[in-house]
Amino acid sequence: MDKSELQKSPVPGSEYSDGTYFATRLKHDPRRVDLWKVLCSYLQKEIPTTGTILELGGGYCDFINNIQGSEKHVIDLTPDITRFAARGVTAHVQPCSELGGFRNNSVDTVFASNLFEHLTREDLQTTLAGVYRILRPGGKLIVIQPNFRYSYKSYFDDYTHIGIFTDVSLPDLIATFGFEIHEVIPRYLPFSIKGNMPTWPWLLHVYFMLPYRPMAGQMYIACNKPRSDKK
Secondary structure, three states: OOHHHOOOOOOOOHHHHOOHHHHHOOOOOOHHHHHHHHHHHHHHHHOOOOOEEEEEOOOOOHHHHHOOOOEEEEEEOOOOHHHHOOOOEEEEEOOOOOOOOOOOOOEEEEEEEOOHHHOOHHHHHHHHHHHHHHEEEEEEEEEEEEOHHHHOOOHHHOOOOOOOOOOOHHHHHHHOOOOEEEEEEEEEEEOOOOOOOOOOHHHHHHHHHOOOOOOEEEEEEEEEOOOOOOO
């Protein structure tokens, strides 16, 4: 076989930028919008409505479109974020590890959902260092993330999962960058809405009121940049 006929190996991360990941593994699901509206009503308690918010790995922009803030930004490798971002949301098509366009101490809240497990260790470390730099003193990093401790059976059903994290290991890693861990909820949300699981918005309200959350495979981590940090 001629070398020109050999299929080239895909560039790492190209499945996001060329849309193949979203076309196969993470197709657009309108049910997510209503669920994110409910989820944002809970997350808003930790996020000032007058602050600057940045979402990393925003995908279909369900979080950033529904959270309230005075200035909102979203980053993702897929060019489709420019199509899904609502009015008033600035979309940046770029890696989350490249935050040089944001000034030091300029962001109040950074949010990431189901992102860190897709990153190499080097990219994750660069991302966390960048987040720390751009957050204002007292600013918050909020992460919703698969918890391998409770989702190990389905964790690698997603072929792009690279990193393995638990409710102990990820907070420990985040803390090494200077963040103060404010809250960790090991079982926060179901691992996925795929399948036959009911997705009625009112059911999510009930779910958050339960003392024990069945099928919860995702964790919640809230941390902040120390207020004494004036860098």
